[in-house]
Amino acid sequence: MHTLDQKLARLVFDECRRQLSLDEVPLKTGGDRERLTESLAGLIGASGHDPEAVLSAFLRDVAPAIIACDTPRFMAFVSCVPSKTSILFDMVVSAFSLHGISWLEAAGPVAAENQALRVLADAAGLPAGAGGCFVSGGSSGNLSALLVARDTGLSRRGGRCGRPRVAVTADAHSSIGKALHVLGMEPLPVPVHDHRLSARALRDTLAREPDRDDVVAVVATAGTTNGGLIDDLAGVAEVARQQGLWFHVDAAYGGAGLLAPSVRGLFDGIEQADSVVIDPHKWLFSPFDCAALLYRDPPTAKAVHTQRASYLDAIHDEDDGGVGNPSDYAHHLTRRARGLPLWFGLAVHGTDAYRDNIENTLTMARYAADLITGTEGLTLVCEPELSVVLFRRDGWGWDDYEKWSARLLANQVAFVLPTSWDGEPVARLCFVHPETTKQLVDEVISTIARPLDGVT
């Protein structure tokens, strides 16, 4: 198994090339549990199978049993739309078995990953000393950052603290609540008007909180997943500074907007964050499994995350004079050099190309919002700040939206899902694919606009 089967290599490369050459990836409709169980039965046993047969089974039964993310027609959730360049380089990272654990083992990949992290840190306006590592996703980034927030808060209080708490809003991503649960912390819910965390609401909540001293951090979201809205980062940063709270910014989805001049101003204040998470696998055109985790002061994070073990002494002996061991900045140890596809894409295309592609998506979101506003029977829920568009079809309930969603998927028009907003069902379109066209937006909106002939 460690000898290359040239024929298999050719087949695999041919299939990858075929996939990458598709003009448009078909959306597809997902998988059927029974059929999958049946088709996978017996594939793994004590003795192996002909690789071509297994590859065929994958292509016939496994690969099509999905809803494809890398098409402009995927508008539910925040999709993953890797550039061809970054996908090709992801294959290189695998073929070269590049690890990204430590400077000792992986100085080159780590230096290149740090170069890509620098681009994001500069876009955010973080200081020159800022740094961190790439983790598997926003959830992992939030968890790792909040562990540093907790331990920093506890050590500032000399351990004299009740159960540590973190100020959050209901619009924060579900992974924040999960991270607090894992870390034994409690949320301090801050009420919001118009779904954005404001300085005043944070200040009022803290003032009313009898256990104020237990509050160690505040989480602001730069691009809420449900509505694409950005909290008042500058205002929250100020309160955090005055009150000695760790300021974490979850920009997993929205962080790409830092590169887009038309929305950059909405992020003002992010430069004051103690930690920031940005997912290149969402809106920065990188393959799955890539989130950038940045700390304003990496040594603080290192003190919390470094794993000590006699067999690991060698990786800590190396003095790299900077962020050298990505394993020191999150809860992980072994990791693949998952930031390299982004690094390669940035180096090949330049940051202007990223800016233009992100602006394209924003333009499509604004176009959709205008179209909705101008269509009888449709009501825009709020002006999009980033690339999420929420709207209502007058008189519709959950069932109607769900039928609409099912019909669009069945007809392969688009994958859209309703969400809830202030307790009401609404339609939600999330754009991240830079090749989304006005024609496609027209096509999707026409399926929900009040039909002239009265037929749904």
Ligand SMILES: *Cc1c(COP(=O)(O)O)cnc(C)c1O
């Ligand atoms: C998607 C998202 C996350 C979670 O990121 P994963 O990469 O899915 O783990 C966290 N926060 C926000 C705001 C998100 O949009």
